[in-house]
Amino acid sequence: DTGVSQDPRHKITKRGQNVTFRCDPISEHNRLYWYRQTLGQGPEFLTYFQNEAQLEKSRLLSDRFSAERPKGSFSTLEIQRTEQGDSAMYLCASSAARTWGTGANVLTFGAGSRLTVL
Amino acid sequence: GQNIDQPTEMTATEGAIVQINCTYQTSGFNGLFWYQQHAGEAPTFLSYNVLDGLEEKGRFSSFLSRSKGYSYLLLKELQMKDSASYLCAAEGSNFGNEKLTFGTGTRLTIIP
Numbered sequence: 001d002t003g004v005s006q007d008p009r010h011k012i013t014k015r016g017q018n019v020t021f022r023c024d025p026i027s028e029h030n031r032l033y034w035y036r037q038t039l040g041q042g043p044e045f046l047t048y049f050q051n052e053a054q055l056e057k058s059r060l061l062s063d064r065f066s067a068e069r070p071k072g073s074f075s076t077l078e079i080q081r082t083e084q085g086d087s088a089m090y091l092c093a094s095s096a097a098r099t100w101g102t103g104a105n106v107l108t109f110g111a112g113s114r115l116t117v118l
Numbered sequence: 119g120q121n122i123d124q125p126t127e128m129t130a131t132e133g134a135i136v137q138i139n140c141t142y143q144t145s146g147f148n149g150l151f152w153y154q155q156h157a158g159e160a161p162t163f164l165s166y167n168v169l170d171g172l173e174e175k176g177r178f179s180s181f182l183s184r185s186k187g188y189s190y191l192l193l194k195e196l197q198m199k200d201s202a203s204y205l206c207a208a209e210g211s212n213f214g215n216e217k218l219t220f221g222t223g224t225r226l227t228i229i230p
Binding site: 004033035040041042043044045048056091104105106107108109110111112 | 219
């Protein structure tokens with residue numbers, strides 16, 4: 001297993017364009033998370049899935065953002081009508097579901113997709 | 119919601135010991151994670167505390183006090199490669215709320 005893969009690694013776009021990021025989690029992991037990180041800040045939660053079900057979305061996730069995980073494997077994050085404030089590193093992470101109350105829900109992160117909106 | 123506080127920057131000397139503190143206020147709490155993030159790279163897992171007390175793993179140890187909403191990461195025998203950001207993260211306890219909420223990170227600089 002090569003870990004969590006994200007594509008593309010870098011994306012430069014003009015304001016108003018749509019962009020889509022893809023994340024391939026570790027194969028045996030059924031949880032998948034999207035975070036956003038800007039310089040000097042910690043990762044900021046956007047949304048997460050257990051299998052194909054989207055269990056939580058941050059209030060920060062405007063209606064321009066949509067995430068899918070159609071078959072419970074890879075996921076896509078789409079940003080419509082990008083704004084300069086969307087410039088950030090978009091991190092995907094995955095984890096294995098655990099028996100309730102035991103073990104650590106360790107997130108394994110991908111290298112991220114860096115978005116620059118001009 | 120959850121609020122995580124940790125110092126923004128710290129500096130320490132190679133070979134020394136440094137303690138990075140983290141306080142958290144949460145509406146539901148399951149456990150406390152520490153991650154390391156080198157510049158331009160993904161965060162990587164360091165430690166997890168669910169019970170009060172100290173967890174030791176080589177040169178790194180992490181402590182948790184649930185009653186005080188407090189944790190620290192202790193790094194011993196510092197090496198230059200330990201220069202990185204250290205992220206404190208709290209995990210929610212309710213089903214459907216098991217995400218990690220991260221602090222802003224503490225940027226640690228090791229000097230010779």
